Amino acid sequence: MTPYEFRQSVRRGEFTGNTAGICDGYIQANVAILPKEVADDFAGFCGANPQACPILAVSEAGSPYLPTLGKDIDVRTDVPGFFIYRDGKFAGEERTLLQLWRDDFVTFAIGCSYSFEHILKTAGLRIRHLELGYGVPAYNTNIPNKQVGPFGGNLVVSMRPFNAADTIRAIEITSGYPNVHGAPVHFGDPAAIGIRDVDEIDYGGRSEVRDGEYPVFWACGVTPQVAMISANLPLGIGHAPGHMLVTDLPLSTLTSN
Template sequence: MTVSAANKVREPERQPALQARLDCRAGQVTQTAGLAPGYVQGNLAILPETLAAAFHRFCQQNPKPCPIVGISDVGSPHIPALGRDLDIRTDLPRYRVWRDGELIDEPGDILSHWRDDLVAFVIGCSFSFEEALLAEGLPIRHIELGVRVPMYRTNIACVPAGPFAGPMVVSMRPMKPADAIRAVQITSRFPSVHGAPVHLGLPHLIGISDLAKPDYGDPVPIHDDEIPVFWACGVTPQAVIAAARVPFAITHSPGLMLVTDLQNKQLAVL
């Protein structure tokens, strides 16, 4: 017996963040910049419970690069506050697996690496404030070019906590000076996703010798009438994990984020 089309229950349209996560699970996402506009994306750091408290302190003492937006229970791959169906093990396009500070794998999911003693930290991402910049008409070069934002290790030392110590990582966006001033004003309203820049111009003063060779992400051109503007970056834990030679950790692949159900407008401080 068939059911007439009139009697079929129409499946509700999925909201963009959920659809983005489903697409990640299906291996269909290669870039999360600009994905699910309006929704918060997050960096990821997963550590054993024995290191979780120290890492939490590290984030609290370094809120510019490591603003926490969610933490899982021990052994749980779910963070309901960030998405009812969210699964940390499958919902990012690509992950990084670390042993003794060395990168050993970059899988599309971490089902085979998951353990019952792991704690997942989701850290705010600058993609959230980029929406506000775009709304004000400020150009963002890596979005225009469809590449990952360039990121650099600096000589700015993070405040240590337990075994966690190392350099701050920054992301860079070229801007005209007037646009850079406006960007400072706009991003200051988003302290939970890195807030205002940590440096403008003169990259050598923060230990960056060549902007054409980012440590993570992709290079972008800087025009003659522009200066580089640097924001603290949620890839910082990866530099710290490497520097501290942490026995085991999992992170996101730089630029490939977790899309949550939180909305960017919820993070703004008016």
């Protein structure tokens, strides 16, 4: 189905799952929704941490619409799930934001690494979490984000395992797509970035690192949600990890090559 048709199925409540592998070749977006009073600081945070938070679009204050990303997008209903944060703590999940929406909300759409997985597959690389039927696993790290205003915290990363040759190829390919996280931030020893065990996943699905493979880590769009927690906001909203906004934009519109 087309991205528009897919979003309609989400809007109707027919699809509520992880969007890994959905609408191959189109850009998926992480979502961060915050009160207008902190939107400028959050935009500054994204600018200071562009690999984790590459901005694709920003809504008008109070508007749930993102017309530059696709036909009839309504962020309140077209994302399969949301995480709610209150006073710096996780406060539950919501399927839609129709009841929570406020006139002062600003939506940030941030590039997602699901977007480039189609290109990796086309190049012959195997995406383990897709083969296993899961979303990508993601982890908290010990790498500090650059603080802007109240927003800080540490980087979150997603992981895909590859052998040595495919790791090099993955770096080459994804470096051409900086607006969906670009090249990896690390590969090899997870402990070097504060991850004790790749089988102990903080967000998302799961994968397997097999003999002869390296865990390869990309900056992840859950990072803004860690920043929301560090800011101790009265209310902030993000997509449920792995549950992205699927846009009408082909990935080819973002390549820098």
